Amino acid sequence: MSADAPMNRFVVISGCSGGGKSTLLAELARRGHAVVEEPGRRIVKEELESGGRALPWVDGPAFARRAIVLALADRAAAEGRPGWVFFDRGLVDAASALQHMTGEPALETLARSNPYHRRVFLTPPWPEIYGTDPERRHGLDAALEEYERLLQDYPTLGYEVVILPKTGVAERAEFVLATLAT
Incomplete structure (x- = not known):
């Protein structure tokens, strides 16, 4: 597999809701990297x-x-983009949610056959910046439950989870890019 194969270029930023994912992705986009918006927010x-x-x-x-369908379409659309492509959540998050709610083996059937970069960056719970909005109506307790589930599900699929530091957005972006360079 070549170094520029999609699974090596497709990087997931996931983790706790309200942990600064969207802000980090906006910074990565500002620096010229391709970014894919979170499927869930678009659906809502x-x-x-x-x-x-x-x-x-x-x-x-x-x-x-719906999030699974959109995440698969996002992956297909991103294959033509050069360089790093950063995903705000994505297929694993949607499959994890579906499996949690229904018991369907979505992680095995979908997520394993559509891999991302081996390192997945998770935003940790950050109560000081957590907030709700029209698309994020759940409270911090639900966000923490989801975070714990993702913290288990990603390694189960063979991903190396990297917890993002609670720092400013520029420092977080540098951390992500430096980590990917190693």
């Missing part, structure tokens, strides 16, 4: 605008299934 916006029911607080499994 669409569903709220259309009066749909595939919302995490209305029909969690439908929401997770």
Whole structure:
């Protein structure tokens, strides 16, 4: 496999909701890297605008299934992009949620066959900056539960989890890029 194969270039930034993922991804984009927006936020916006029911607080499994479809489409679309491609969450997060809610073996059937870079960066819980908004209605307790699940699921799939430091966005971006360079 060549060094520029998608699984080597596709990097997931995941972790605790409200931990600074979107801010970090905006900084990486500002530095010229390709960034893929979180599937869940896009789905929530669409569903709220259309009066749909595939919302995490209305029909969690439908929401997770839509997130899986969107994450697969994001991966396919990103294959034509050169260099690092940073994903705000993605397929593993959606498959983990679906498996947690329904018991369906989504991690094995989907996530293993669509790998990302071996290192996955997780934002740790950061209560001081956590907040809700129209697309993020769950509280910190639910965010912590999701974080713990992802902290277990990523290594189960063979990923090396790297916990991001609670630092400023520029330092976090430097940390990510330096870690990928090793």
